[in-house]
Amino acid sequence: MKEFAASVVKEFRHIFRDKRTILITMAMPVVQIILFGFAVSTEVNDVRVAFCGDMSDPAVRSVVDRIDNNGYLRIVRRLSDPGEITGVFRRDEADAAVCFGRNFGGNLAPSGHAQIRIIGDGSDPNTARMITGYIKGVIQDEQGDAEVSFTGERKAVMSPVVQLMYNPAMKSSYNFVPGVMGLILMLICTMMTAVSIVREKETGTLELLLVSPVRPLWIMLSKMMPYLFLSAVNFTTILLLAHYVMKVPVNGSLFLLCVAALDFVVTSLALGLLISVISPNQKTALLICGMGLTMPTMIFSGIIFPCESMPRVLQWFSDIIPAKWFIIIVKKIMIQGTGLASAAREMLILTGMAALLLAVSIKSFRTRLQ
Amino acid sequence: MDAIVIEGISKSYGDVRALQDISLQVGSGEIFGLIGPDGAGKTSLFRIMTTLMLADSGSGKVCGLDIVKDCRQLRRIIGYMPGRFSLYQDLTVRENLDYFATLFGTTVRDNYSNIKEIYSQIEPFADRRAGKLSGGMKQKLALCCALVHRPSVLFLDEPTTGVDAVSRRDFWTMLARIRDAGVTVFVSTPYMDEAAMCDRLALIRDGSIIGTGTPDEIIAGFPFRLLSVRGRRMYPLLKELRKTPGIVSCFSFGDSHHAAYRPEETGKEKILASLSAAGFGDCTVMETSPGIEDCFMWLSHR
Numbered sequence: 001m002k003e004f005a006a007s008v009v010k011e012f013r014h015i016f017r018d019k020r021t022i023l024i025t026m027a028m029p030v031v032q033i034i035l036f037g038f039a040v041s042t043e044v045n046d047v048r049v050a051f052c053g054d055m056s057d058p059a060v061r062s063v064v065d066r067i068d069n070n071g072y073l074r075i076v077r078r079l080s081d082p083g084e085i086t087g088v089f090r091r092d093e094a095d096a097a098v099c100f101g102r103n104f105g106g107n108l109a110p111s112g113h114a115q116i117r118i119i120g121d122g123s124d125p126n127t128a129r130m131i132t133g134y135i136k137g138v139i140q141d142e143q144g145d146a147e148v149s150f151t152g153e154r155k156a157v158m159s160p161v162v163q164l165m166y167n168p169a170m171k172s173s174y175n176f177v178p179g180v181m182g183l184i185l186m187l188i189c190t191m192m193t194a195v196s197i198v199r200e201k202e203t204g205t206l207e208l209l210l211v212s213p214v215r216p217l218w219i220m221l222s223k224m225m226p227y228l229f230l231s232a233v234n235f236t237t238i239l240l241l242a243h244y245v246m247k248v249p250v251n252g253s254l255f256l257l258c259v260a261a262l263d264f265v266v267t268s269l270a271l272g273l274l275i276s277v278i279s280p281n282q283k284t285a286l287l288i289c290g291m292g293l294t295m296p297t298m299i300f301s302g303i304i305f306p307c308e309s310m311p312r313v314l315q316w317f318s319d320i321i322p323a324k325w326f327i328i329i330v331k332k333i334m335i336q337g338t339g340l341a342s343a344a345r346e347m348l349i350l351t352g353m354a355a356l357l358l359a360v361s362i363k364s365f366r367t368r369l370q
Numbered sequence: 371m372d373a374i375v376i377e378g379i380s381k382s383y384g385d386v387r388a389l390q391d392i393s394l395q396v397g398s399g400e401i402f403g404l405i406g407p408d409g410a411g412k413t414s415l416f417r418i419m420t421t422l423m424l425a426d427s428g429s430g431k432v433c434g435l436d437i438v439k440d441c442r443q444l445r446r447i448i449g450y451m452p453g454r455f456s457l458y459q460d461l462t463v464r465e466n467l468d469y470f471a472t473l474f475g476t477t478v479r480d481n482y483s484n485i486k487e488i489y490s491q492i493e494p495f496a497d498r499r500a501g502k503l504s505g506g507m508k509q510k511l512a513l514c515c516a517l518v519h520r521p522s523v524l525f526l527d528e529p530t531t532g533v534d535a536v537s538r539r540d541f542w543t544m545l546a547r548i549r550d551a552g553v554t555v556f557v558s559t560p561y562m563d564e565a566a567m568c569d570r571l572a573l574i575r576d577g578s579i580i581g582t583g584t585p586d587e588i589i590a591g592f593p594f595r596l597l598s599v600r601g602r603r604m605y606p607l608l609k610e611l612r613k614t615p616g617i618v619s620c621f622s623f624g625d626s627h628h629a630a631y632r633p634e635e636t637g638k639e640k641i642l643a644s645l646s647a648a649g650f651g652d653c654t655v656m657e658t659s660p661g662i663e664d665c666f667m668w669l670s671h672r
Contacts, residue, residue, distance in 0.1 A: 002472055002475075003473055003475070004471070006468070006469055006472040007469075007473075008459065010458070010465070010469050011461070013461060013465065014458070014460060014461075017460045018460065080426055203454075203456060203459075204452050204454045204455075204456035205456050205457065205458060206452075207417075207422060207452050207456060208450065208452065208456055208470070208515075210422055211420050211421065211422060211445055211448070211450045211473055212445060212470070212473040213442065213445045213473075213474060213475065214473050260405045297532070304489075368421070368422055368423055368424060369417055369422045369423050
């Protein structure tokens, strides 16, 4: 037991004396949360709209006013000719353009057919789709009002009201906070553990540890302890930042969330140990973690791309990524506020992964050199 | 009782045969040197004896404990200092020593007397990070860490490689004191001049033992007489000497050539005469006594 305690102390010394490690582990969650929260936001705000049309036409004026008064849209300039649109987009002076047809007001009469063209910047398809959707919505409202003013009575109109449960404001932070949590915990536990064990292999100190009478299992466990502690600190940081800066609520049980995190951390630590067994040097360990873990986690865990729209084979592949299950659990507990019952399946899968990985990595850990 | 007995140890890495049928006996309380050039298989043999690696075939006992079956007990009673400086560079001298003492279930205070002589030399730097120590001090720290649990057998893999001449001499003095305290020391070195400091030694080349015995025994086994030849044009001289009848072998040896000859066939005067006849009139020739290196060269080219 004394040997174990001494090893844990030694591990903490390694971490705290390496300023780079401590900086990375402590600053990474903060930077990622801030980055995802403010810079890499998928929400569209303050869209600049240019328009081309006859301002003396009251119908045109009415639509333009309505666009300008919308909270997300802002009219930036009037173009005299539709040909200018390309130039405006190229110089990045507007995000979308609206072109009114000739004699717009006249054609708006019940017999006529008034035309409006909405032009988006397709070089960024996701944003363009959202922006044109906003503008379409505004024009639809105007259309409804126009009908009332012409006929004097309301026709039967179906107006869908969309409500997003758990996230009424459609904030993207509800999606990325669980994602960043999964990513950071995995990076800290898997990558740092793997690298720290492989470093001992590289410097030759592992040889000395192996010739000592201490059981190798204790040495490995002692190497995991500091990262368990670090991930607890990071988990807390992310939760606090998410709650107080991003205003993401914790709707479910905090205790349950911590249990899920612990489950995931153990899985990641076991994975780190496994990687350390198969990599001969730090470079390989980093490469395996980066290419084999971080990237698939980003792509297949549902942080950026929804798993449901992937081909079946890739969906199967995404099932073996522990972070995916952890992120689902966090979403369920933290955002939906459900209890253990609804997350039980994911919890079981994660626990099974942890048990399997732990068994395999301990079994394959060699007590001798190759 | 012999401290180390190994029999028929062989080890291959893929197609490369690192060790071939190695057998050795090392007596209790002696300094046993394993002498051989880089790549001869010294480190492999060390790793097998210190239970770090399994041999393909053969068996071994250290202090009566089997190196495979009893590896757990064995690890308590041996000390091992690997060839590369393998301590924690970011821990201080004291922290390294404390950590290794704890790993072996002891404390520095309990065994202070055992390492006092060596440790006292680096104690003024106890709070310095191990990575910031000079080469000689690193080596002393590594030795302290290997000695802190009072091992019965100390394995030192090339402890003097990359250490200056003065520190090397100090180091061998330390080893002699450790031996006098009753510890068996098994040490490897690529330096032939250190062989004379060992009580007994084994010469190893390409994974095979080519000779064992005390330094005197090995030198006494040298069957020829030796000339040290010096001249102006050294390389043509070497080629000429190798062609000279009666000369068994000739190797470059620092600033001279060592030529071994059969005394019954030729002699110093005869060789000198044949050299002048070949146009090497300006060389000086001296009788010299063979060293371990001469024996090694002879044994490895036999």
